[in-house]
Amino acid sequence: MSAGEQASIQELLDRTVAGERLSAAAAAALLDDGEALLAVGRAAAAVRRSRVPKQQVTFALGYALAATTPGGEADLTAALAATVAAGCSEVTFRTAPVAALTRAVAAAKAHTPQLRYGLAVDAAAWTAEGVTMEEALSALRDAGLSFVVRDSDSQPAVEAQHAVSETGWLDVVAAADDLGLDAAPTIVVRAHETIAERVAQLMQVRDWQDGRRPRRGAAAARRSCVVTAAPGAGGRAVSPFDYLRTLAVLRLCLDTNTHVSAAWGHVGAEVAQLSLSFGADDLGTVQPPMPTAHTSGTGAAGQWLPRLSRDELVRLIRAAGWTPAQRDTSYGLLETF
Numbered sequence: 001m002s003a004g005e006q007a008s009i010q011e012l013l014d015r016t017v018a019g020e021r022l023s024a025a026a027a028a029a030l031l032d033d034g035e036a037l038l039a040v041g042r043a044a045a046a047v048r049r050s051r052v053p054k055q056q057v058t059f060a061l062g063y064a065l066a067a068t069t070p071g072g073e074a075d076l077t078a079a080l081a082a083t084v085a086a087g088c089s090e091v092t093f094r095t096a097p098v099a100a101l102t103r104a105v106a107a108a109k110a111h112t113p114q115l116r117y118g119l120a121v122d123a124a125a126w127t128a129e130g131v132t133m134e135e136a137l138s139a140l141r142d143a144g145l146s147f148v149v150r151d152s153d154s155q156p157a158v159e160a161q162h163a164v165s166e167t168g169w170l171d172v173v174a175a176a177d178d179l180g181l182d183a184a185p186t187i188v189v190r191a192h193e194t195i196a197e198r199v200a201q202l203m204q205v206r207d208w209q210d211g212r213r214p215r216r217g218a219a220a221a222r223r224s225c226v227v228t229a230a231p232g233a234g235g236r237a238v239s240p241f242d243y244l245r246t247l248a249v250l251r252l253c254l255d256t257n258t259h260v261s262a263a264w265g266h267v268g269a270e271v272a273q274l275s276l277s278f279g280a281d282d283l284g285t286v287q288p289p290m291p292t293a294h295t296s297g298t299g300a301a302g303q304w305l306p307r308l309s310r311d312e313l314v315r316l317i318r319a320a321g322w323t324p325a326q327r328d329t330s331y332g333l334l335e336t337f
Contacts, residue, residue, distance in 0.1 A: 105140055189243050240268075
């Protein structure tokens, strides 16, 4: 990069930090310029400090559970007891038939009301049942559901499906938000996508956030975005470089956004730690190890959440120079360490 190009990039970043809205073309230029990674990271960190001034990094603790297991309610009861014992504040169920999900959420809420219950949504499964997304979410909310997240196992691998997938998830977030459920847009960093496709994701989320009206006290939760990663064709992994630069540019792009959550299951704890210097202020939901006696309560459902104990996560955040704090799904603080 020439001295003139460096100056041009730095001027762009300075204007963005000062409050100028980043254009799609400018976002593409920042993503395309590999030599600007550290400068982009510094700018994203400055914006993060202006939006979340506390020297604090938040996280949530929770387990992913199957709605149905061979042991039935006994499995669920044991898993809920383990969830509370591990210091978790939430449980996420995997998509299942609506009737089974509704029974599981209602039973869990009745047994352990202090936990928040959520769902990893795969709306296509409901379509196959002949149930609309709004009908399913409404029934689940009435049963005790508090939040929805994107089902990471349902990410498409075909590039032509990207736009449909992102729009579909924003439709889910909008429907959940209208029903009073916590939800957040998700940017998926894919190993095989083009810069134009990545910028399209960023702009789509920004346009969506611009168009949403504030609701109740949940504006903080809706003014958030999750950045996750999905392997490409042949299992090709997303590089740390790609993940960090996308996260940083997202922080600069989403100028009405408060929280940027690094969902790091596909990129590892070390990259998650680095993300805190590239604009992230949250490390998403982490699943502590569950005692062997209770794994039948999770089945395969818990494989998509990164696994780390609370103490390990606290050490990781402190080592990066931040104060760790556990939160709930509305970004309410539960405990500071």
